[in-house]
Amino acid sequence: MATSFGVKRRELERALLAAEQSIALLDRCRPENAPAERARLLRALERGRPADPRWRYGRSGGLGELATGLARLSESAARAGPWGELYAARARELLLEARAAEVVGKPELRDLALARFRVDDDQDSSDALACATRWARLPAPTPCTARVPSEDDSDPSSLISRLRAAIGLRRLPFRVVVVDGLASASATGDGVIAVRAGDRHDEVTTRRIVLHEVLGHALPRFAARRERSALFALGTAGGSDDEEGRALLIEEREGCLDEGRRRELGLRHLAALGVQQGASWVDTARAMQQWGASVQEAVDLASRAHRGGGLAREVVYLPALFRVRRLLSDRPELERWLERGRIAVRLVPALEALGAPPELLHLPLAA
Numbered sequence: 001m002a003t004s005f006g007v008k009r010r011e012l013e014r015a016l017l018a019a020e021q022s023i024a025l026l027d028r029c030r031p032e033n034a035p036a037e038r039a040r041l042l043r044a045l046e047r048g049r050p051a052d053p054r055w056r057y058g059r060s061g062g063l064g065e066l067a068t069g070l071a072r073l074s075e076s077a078a079r080a081g082p083w084g085e086l087y088a089a090r091a092r093e094l095l096l097e098a099r100a101a102e103v104v105g106k107p108e109l110r111d112l113a114l115a116r117f118r119v120d121d122d123q124d125s126s127d128a129l130a131c132a133t134r135w136a137r138l139p140a141p142t143p144c145t146a147r148v149p150s151e152d153d154s155d156p157s158s159l160i161s162r163l164r165a166a167i168g169l170r171r172l173p174f175r176v177v178v179v180d181g182l183a184s185a186s187a188t189g190d191g192v193i194a195v196r197a198g199d200r201h202d203e204v205t206t207r208r209i210v211l212h213e214v215l216g217h218a219l220p221r222f223a224a225r226r227e228r229s230a231l232f233a234l235g236t237a238g239g240s241d242d243e244e245g246r247a248l249l250i251e252e253r254e255g256c257l258d259e260g261r262r263r264e265l266g267l268r269h270l271a272a273l274g275v276q277q278g279a280s281w282v283d284t285a286r287a288m289q290q291w292g293a294s295v296q297e298a299v300d301l302a303s304r305a306h307r308g309g310g311l312a313r314e315v316v317y318l319p320a321l322f323r324v325r326r327l328l329s330d331r332p333e334l335e336r337w338l339e340r341g342r343i344a345v346r347l348v349p350a351l352e353a354l355g356a357p358p359e360l361l362h363l364p365l366a367a
Contacts (some may be wrong), residue, residue: 013230029308031055034181070095110310126214128318135266142174147200151178172338188217208256216247229357239342245320271305272315321346
């Protein structure tokens with residue numbers, strides 16, 4: 001007769017939350033020398049002699065034991081019924097991230113990133129590719145002269161000031177900090193919104209970033225803290241990807257998905273696909289120039305897609321936008337679930353059917 005033992009759901013959730021914080025894949029993929037390397041890469045490309053990046057990464061290794069634990073947990077939890085499979089799937093996703101984090105800056109990262117940030121052979125991915133190809137051909141926006149330094153907290157129109165005002169208005173327990181070498185203009189984490197140092201933004205871009213980070217990321221993460229299950233904070237498998245898709249949908253609804261933004265997203269998608277297909281940094285930079293990107297754009301697009309040695313996470317954004325838009329078009333009430341945390345939209349029907357989470361998960365004893 002099969003035997004099992006009960007594991008407190010909250011303990012399992014705490015373990016997975018702690019694992020995610022330890023892995024910190026995106027943080028590990030941020031080069032310590034990003035600003036200096038960007039300047040060198042710009043000079044080389046401007047001379048018509050592009051050079052390979054020489055990024056240095058501060059955090060590497062130290063996750064072998066954690067990866068082993070995630071593998072064991074996922075195998076056991078998968079046999080613990082429908083709720084167990086939800087945690088097992090997230091553990092498998094974290095396991096891929098842990099293995100990728102172990103090899104940041106090494107050639108092995110690309111294959112692990114490809115497994116984690118894969119492009120499915122489905123209609124949403126096909127639509128995303130067609131859309132990216134159209135958007136990449138849009139004309140480059142005319143530079144706006146009325147741009148404000150993003151980290152100027154003395155100017156109420158700056159990005160850092162607008163973010164602080166937005167989170168203050170909603171009483172969100174988030175800090176806004178300035179970070180050197182961030183791959184994107186801004187990024188939201190656990191209780192913090194990071195702003196990249198050295199950027200300058202116009203009013204339209206500032207408004208878009210605030211909507212994306214506060215409505216698309218910070219609000220659902222704050223809401224997740226009030227849920228009975230920490231799965232909303234931890235995220236389901238695919239939840240982080242769909243969170244990005246919904247954030248883009250919010251931009252679209254608010255009229256912020258203008259030609260310049262669409263062109264940027266199209267180029268990012270094509271750059272990331274190229275990385276997954278084996279393109280080098282130089283290949284990607286040249287490809288971006290062939291699509292009409294400036295030298296500065298080409299360097300930034302290639303560097304973002306190749307961060308960590310080939311993360312190419314940008315490949316999930318547009319398919320997630322199409323997926324979330326399509327499913328919410330059919331069932332707009334599903335958005336209430338996405339507002340509650342990092343939930344993959346395809347899993348909402350299963351969560352609806354499961355109802356309240358159990359206090360104990362019954363995991364089978366090892367043979």
